[in-house]
Amino acid sequence: MMNFKLIYKNVRRSIKDYVIYFLTLALGVSLFYAFNSVSSQPALNDLNYSMEVFGDALVLYIGLLTKFIAIIFAFLIIYANQFIMKRRKKEMGVYMTLGMSKWRISSIFVGETFLVGLFALIIGLWLGFLMSQVISILALKMFVGNAVGYKLLLSIEAIKETILSFSIIFIIVALFNTRNIMNIKLIDLLIANRKNQELKVHNKWVTGILFLLAIISIFFGVLLLFKYGLDKDCLTGIVSLLGVGIVLFYYTISGVMILLVKKNKKLYFRELNSFLFRQFGSKMQINFLVMSILCALLTASLVVLGTGFSVTSSMNKQVTSATPFxxxxxxxxxxxxxxxxxxxxxxxxxxxxxxxxxxxxxxxxxxxxxxxxxxxxxxxxxxxxxxxxxxxxxxxxxxxxxxxxxxxxxxxxxxxxxxxxxxxxxxxxxxxxxxxxxxxxxxxxxxxxxxxxxxxxxxxxxxxxxxxxxxxxxxxxxxxxxxxxxxxxxxxxxxxxxxxxxxxxxxxxxxxxxxxxxxxxxxxxxxSVIQDTYFGVFGVVAFICSYLGIILMIVTLSILALQQLTETQDNKERYMTLSKIGADKKMINRLLYRQIGFYFISPLILASILSIFTTKVVLEKLEPFFEISIKQNMFVSFGIILLLYAIYFIATYQSAKQVIVDGRLK
Structure with missing residues (x-):
């Protein structure tokens, strides 16, 4: 009983630390339920033979994709949990100093994770229920041709599957937390906030040459993509060339940026810009591999999500115009x-x-x-x-x-x-x-x-x-x-x-x-046969692409947010030092806003450019076959992406302010 009260008080007190963790869990649960509940619509169980094949394929693919995504979310939630653990290392050190055993500390943190997870599960299922109604209507229009047979219902099977998947994830997280807590040392907990990374200054000529190689690799990768398209014999080489270019780009961009900004003294020494650019450069150097992976995930998400939504929006118009008899x-x-x-x-x-x-x-x-x-x-x-x-x-x-x-x-x-x-x-x-x-x-x-x-x-x-x-x-x-x-x-x-x-x-x-x-x-x-076949093919493609695209976007944004929060925690003492030497709360908030903004935009800029070229190649393959104009419908998908970006950016910025402020800034 005492443990439960402490867990409850800790969650209330640290609720802002759990924002990104909670947001990721809730969105994951809602998407799990929404897409898995589609098969529960009665009208989808009364399809004719041709459409039944596609309906069964949709259920099968979503089931397989859900299991794959459950694994991704397990790693993502563990990653998110690491931020919370790091944020509260000093608190754990105090517990140990007061004589609390590691088992009891572990039970407290496992209890907190469970309580937040339970709340996220409830909210996620509620959001998923609302989302599933929209998705069910879309599914009926795709596979039945109209939404006349739509029924407002709660899928018990989808709830069971969602609860089971996330329960397994929570157990994995609990075991991971217990292992970490059992292996930590008191001294590491008490001095955790003092550890920081330094900006390494590389030779400017080496940096310049590697940056030039990055641009050349990306340029020739895109050139070969246009020339050979998605040819399986050339695709490995194209992906490798683009991959090397992306890694080199993020490895050198911080050095190039620092060199360029330092030449503009007025910009470099304005307000806290010198601190901003050096901090940003330091984190880019350390996390260049992570940024490269995030860029690749964003590129895939932009292409896949854009294609999925565009296929959906083009479907009805195409079928109507092509079947006048x-x-x-x-x-x-x-x-x-x-x-x-x-x-x-x-x-x-x-x-x-x-x-x-x-x-x-x-x-x-x-x-x-x-x-x-x-x-x-x-x-x-x-x-x-x-x-x-x-x-x-x-x-x-x-x-x-x-x-x-x-x-x-x-x-x-x-x-x-x-x-x-x-x-x-x-x-x-x-x-x-x-x-x-x-x-x-x-x-x-x-x-x-x-x-x-x-x-x-x-x-x-x-x-x-x-x-x-x-x-x-x-x-x-x-x-x-x-x-x-x-x-x-x-x-x-x-x-x-x-x-x-x-x-x-x-x-x-x-x-x-x-x-x-x-x-x-x-x-x-x-x-009817043509429409059934067309809606079936496009319906499966649209659902799978939309589901996968949104998940990839959430994974990418979650990692970006958690990384930035972790780094803000690492630099907490430095922000305190800025406050002591005269920087007011408004200046530090503006600094934090820019730093997080730079970090969020960094993978998006290159990913947007690459996705435009990749999408063009995909369109050349899809448009002659499906006879749809995906280009005209990309705005909807990009709008959804920007909305998710804005939600995560605001949540990250507010959480980061909470990390450094704590009422101690002037």
Whole structure:
């Protein structure tokens, strides 16, 4: 009972020492609960087959990631706990001087850690409950398409998993604390506050050369990243080059900064700047490896978090624009048996269930896309190179107008010997535009056609298994040209009255046509299947990226905050000396503000630069495949990052003031 009262009083008295520790624990608990509770939404348990696969994948990946992150948080909390132990070494020394046993001291500190952890667990679960509602709504929109099935609920399973994970972490921390306390010596506790590091002055020429090498390594690392991208054969070398550059940069930056600042006497001797720069330089020298790791973590966090949030925000717009029809069916031309007729023969109730449809014929003339782009410098992927060998698709004016009517677009009218080109695949449009501007002539039989409009039309002609706007180029010609071309295939696009009817018809098609689909004699896809696949892929990517990005950011900021608080504790006597020689409380607070600000910004500046280049390379890989514009949506993720940065900076600054002030500054 006596121990509990002492523990309670100690926690109340030292509550400001526990701010960063508490903040890290609470945020960790809230994220643990929020992401692990997603699978508890009833609507996510009633997904169709295609979406169920992605839902299961999401639960699996988040479960695995949670275990990995639990290990990271265990080390982080131990690191945070080290600051608290260091902050209170003198207090432990007093306890030992008064005759208290190490076991009892250990039990007091373990009790304090448990009490703060329990409070953080309660607050974290409450924040996690609020956060989980937002995340659940997002998950439903991704995997179900709407949030109609959303229910406000508390996930008991997620609570159990969160409590279990953090209980294990608390046990590890308690064992670590007990071991440390049992091994300490009284003299070390009593003189702990007097130990400080000194600024080592390196040879300025050596410092300059190493700094130059750092810049060169980073420059060539970025250059190779642009040239080879994420090529697995070159990635190790690129990462190694950037890693060496980052380490050398943080190893030498303090020396370069001191040399430059000393040349400006007015700046160096203003207020307490000489103390500020030397302290900052000293800590950068000592912690250059930690700063390098933090820079790498921040870079990864900026790229991963930015990608995750951008994917989420781009999703709905992309799917809506890419799926204007509910159904697309295509089959090769075969004895002039149309799609609707074949469906009727096979017992599929298609025509009677369609509200509107357009069944058209696609043609070819032997002209390939390679012929169309002849004479141009083509830069395409291996998969896109294969398209150059395929034949250009032709449609007659009447059939194209049927498509436009189904889309609700204005119809076209062609003059004799005129044509237009419809294309929506962005990477081919520039080559088509070049053809229209510089060549322009298309031959069908003995007829030579010229463009009616040199602009490329971008209407959706059919649905495919992806949401990419993938019409690489369809030539629309007058109706009389139809008899001069080769019939290639039938195409049907349709609109259903409801999603329920769409699902029923698709189920019948699957039963009747699955074998024909596998052997390539027919192709069919519905809007729901495309959306399910798209939302599933993007949903898993977005959730994992967002979760991992936020965790990496919290880990980085926690380490930055705890390091700065530890160093403030180390230099407490020096701040007292500044007070004694005339520096007032306002000046010291301003000094502390700048010192912490410099320390927080140091890894962020280089990380921001590297993340911009890395993100650009990632975009070049993602954007052609997923057809999204991540660049336009980066502001949201950077806003979240800056908000977390501000929260941790303010908490660190306030805690650091508490460390040095203690009511003793003038």
């Amino acid at each position: 509910d159904l697309t069916i295509a089959q090769p031309y075969d004895d002039n048996i149309g799609i609707l007729e074949r469906a009727e023969q096979d017992g599929i109730p298609l025509k009677e269930n369609l509200n509107d449809y357009a069944e058209i014929m696609l043609y070819n003339t032997g002209l390939t896309y390679g012929d169309l782009f002849k004479g141009q410098q083509i830069e395409l992927s291996d998969l896109e190179q294969e398209i150059l060998m395929s034949q250009v698709t032709f449609i007659t004016e009447t059939d194209y107008n049927q498509q436009l009517e189904l889309l609700g677009e204005r119809q076209i009218q062609l003059e004799e010997n005129n044509y237009i080109i419809n294309a929506s695949y962005e990477r081919f449009i520039k080559y088509i535009q070049y053809f229209l501007n510089n060549v322009g002539k298309v031959s069908i039989g003995d007829n030579e056609l010229i463009p009616a409009d040199k602009n490329v039309f971008d209407n959706i002609i059919y649905l495919t298994n992806s949401t990419m706007a993938n019409d690489v180029g369809t030539i629309v010609v007058p109706d009389e040209m139809g008899s001069l071309m080769n019939s290639d295939s039938f195409l049907l696009n349709g609109i259903f009255s409801s999603q329920e009817i769409e699902g029923k018809v698709y189920k019948v098609m699957n039963n009747k046509w699955i074998e024909k689909s596998l052997d390539g004699s027919i192709y069919y896809v519905t809007k």
